[in-house]
Amino acid sequence: MQKQIPKGKLLLIGGAEDKGKSTIVDIEGKNKQFEEFEILKGLLPEKKGKRILEIITTASQEPKEVMKTYQRAFKEIGFNHIGFISMENNPQARNPLWIKRINNAHAVLFAGGDQFRLSTILGNTDIIDVIMERYYKDPDFIVAGTSAGAMAAASLMIYEGQRNEAMLKNTVKVSSGLGFIDHCIIDTHFVKRGRFGRLVEALLMNPSCIGIGLGEDTALVIRKGNEAECKGSGMVVILDGRDISETNIAYAEPGTPLWAENLRVHILTKGNYFLLHERKFAASKKQLNKEKIGSKIIDKVKPDKIIIENGKKITKKKPKKAAKKRVKK
Amino acid sequence: MQKQIPKGKLLLIGGAEDKGKSTIVDIEGKNKQFEEFEILKGLLPEKKGKRILEIITTASQEPKEVMKTYQRAFKEIGFNHIGFISMENNPQARNPLWIKRINNAHAVLFAGGDQFRLSTILGNTDIIDVIMERYYKDPDFIVAGTSAGAMAAASLMIYEGQRNEAMLKNTVKVSSGLGFIDHCIIDTHFVKRGRFGRLVEALLMNPSCIGIGLGEDTALVIRKGNEAECKGSGMVVILDGRDISETNIAYAEPGTPLWAENLRVHILTKGNYFLLHERKFAASKKQLNKEKIGSKIIDKVKPDKIIIENGKKITKKKPKKAAKKRVKK
Structure with missing residues (x-):
């Protein structure tokens, strides 16, 4: 079964994003x-209209301080309505009132704390189903997560390390995340x-994944579940294990290095x-x-004939048709 | 002019190496x-005989505490004689007494502190010339550096960042180091x-170099100025910029990200x-x-003929001589 392409946007934030005057970002x-x-403005809808944001604070056991700061920040940016949803257990995550509020919002933000709380309290509940459905179907819907909220966004999640x-x-421990994106492992406060x-280590354990290390006040905006754009004042480190030629992950004893x-690394700003x-x-x-066009047409292009002989590469160009004679008008 | 191959060993330590009971390494x-x-034992000579180590404490402005700890540690390992040389300015670095002591030692260790003190006080002085000469000529001689002492060992050195x-x-600042090894930039306490x-950043500025990030209680032992072996309880991160396809280092404005x-990374333990x-x-x-043999004989091997046609690779094996008929004895 091939997965659908989500129409909504996914915003993954490395934590400690700028919240205006109330907080100071180190790099400022x-x-x-x-x-x-810069990053929180990414939660504004592209079209004019309702600006309703619901913030899910389940990751934190004491969300009051966070709530105050976000309330102030989002008001300053220009949101009409900011709601907070604190679900403490699975039954709460099936409350029809929350479902209704999610259906009415244009964006949902998973705030920081402990990602293991997020994944275990909210995993496989109605509220995640509804958020997922809106994310896949509504091009104006935004799912966002910061810090623990970003780490829990992928199908696989580091919960300890x-x-x-x-x-x-065996130092790094991985479990299921909320599943808004596959084949990624996300880390935050990376620098x-x-x-x-x-x-x-998480990548070596899960070689089909890409490692995404998000710096603070830094984010990836992911469109169509594929096109990630870097935002904010820090850097994003992308780890690609595709070319790893040798590693001892398969046979090393627990507790040994x-x-x-050959790990491939990209640094995005x-x-x-x-x-x-x-x-x-x-x-x-x-x-x-260009990349997008390139990857679509690459199959259609017939390559030139290449001969490698004694280590030397000889390219035999396909003969071009004789150019038509240009006749003066 | 091609540089000679050093006969001695170079030991680069990431700092905070285990010093026995007096210190506790986090990872212990x-x-x-x-x-x-494990690492300090690498300063023992391979052959039996004199075990004289001279520790240069120039990097530190207050080396007394370090001296006490090293004195105890090296005695426990089994050194006959440990000397300390504290040079505070260039004239001291030309003192014939120190030169004599270096000539009598089988190993020299540059202790930690501020690498900029090391490079500016000792750079281009008689004492470095003598250490360099022994390092190049004497197969039993060991040059070691830990923390700032390791950072200053290469020709290029990060002194701020x-x-x-x-x-x-422009955050990272680089200047000349003591020059025991070229084409490397060494960082310590890396993790x-x-x-x-x-x-x-240092690597992007100096693309001909390899970046060596040494963890604490971790070292590289470099033989023949080329073969680096990892020792200790942590990891060494090697950064190779050879494949970097794009970067903005050349034209970015100061103070911008x-x-x-495509940075290539290896993790050694x-x-x-x-x-x-x-x-x-x-x-x-x-x-x-195998690698060493491989790189010597690779030019001599004639490859099979490879033809790539329409994206498919066809390998034409060179015809083997007809096998001789085996005759029963």
Whole structure:
């Protein structure tokens, strides 16, 4: 069964996104491209009309402080209505009132905390089904997650993993996420918390995935479940294990260091793109469009005949038809 | 002019190496392959005989505490004599007494502190000339550096570079190191201090180099200026920029984020090797020897004839000589 292509947008945020005057982002004074509210503004609908955002605070056990900050920030950006939904257990996640509110919203934001709470309390519940349905069917709908909320967005999720000087086998623990996107493992606060090793370990364990390391105040906006655009003041580190030629992940003993050869890494900042299915980097929107066209027509092009003999490559061009004589009018 | 091949060993340590009971390495209880004194034991001579180690403490402004810890640790390992040389300015680095002591030692260790002190106080002085000469000529001589001492060992050295969520152009500053090895940029405390971004930036600025990120209590032993062996309880991250297809380093404005496509990364742990000139990873000593033989004989092998036609690869094997008929004895 092939999965449908979602019509809505997915916004994955690395945590600690700028919330205006109430918070200070470390990089604010240094990065000359810093823009206030850059990421949270991504939650505004593209068309005019209702601006109703529902924030799900299930990841946090004490969401009051977060609620206050978001309330202020989103009001400043220009939302008409911000709601908070705190579900503490599975039955609450089937409450028809919440379902109705989700159906009325144009965007949903999973706030930070503990991603394991998100996935275990909300996984396989009506509320996720409804969000999923709107995400797949409604081109104006936005699903967003920040910090734990972003980590839980993919089908696979890191729920535990200390930072060590080596990647010690079985340190990183992975379970099911909410499933808004497949074949990705998402990590957040990636730079500040030095999480390179833990994302590599998660990737070695799950080689069909791409590793996405989101810096703070940095995000990927994913369209059609594939086209990821980088936003914000930090960087996104993409790890692609496709070319890994050797690693000891399969046979290393628990608690011993892991190694790997030939990991491919891309570093994205604001304005860069990445095609998740094709695993292709694009520096700009223009290049992205070229990549997209390229991958569609590549099958139709008959290659020139290439002969490799004694290590030398000889390309035999297909003979072009003789150019027609141009006759002066 | 081609450089000579050094006969001695170079030991580059990521800092915070295990010093026995007096210090606790974070990973000690978790990594099942942890060995006490593993790295510092690498300073023992391979042959029996004099075990004289000189420790250069110039990088530190207050080396007394370090001296005490090293004194205890090296005594426990079995050194006959440990000396400390604290040079505070260039004239001291030309003192014939120090030169004599270096000539008498079998190993020199540059201790940690500020690498900029090391490179500016000791760069282009008699003491470095003498260490260099012994390193190139004496197969039993060991040059070692830990933390700042390792960072200063290469020809190029990072002397400044904060950790930010993005790599902001001109954040990382590079100057000349002591020059025991070329075409490398070495960073230390790599995991704990989250220095991935700063090493990538240094690499983008200096594309002919390999980036070496040494974890704590982790080291590379480099033989013949080329064959690097990983030791210790953490990991070494090798960054190779050879395949970088696009980056904005050349034209980005100062203070704006840098991006890069297609960085190649290897993660080494104890027992892995890396050939610095060939930029080749080898999982084990056995594989290393294969790589070394491989790179020598590769030119002599005539490849089979390969024809690529319409995207399909056809290999035409060279005809083997008809097998001789086996006659029963």
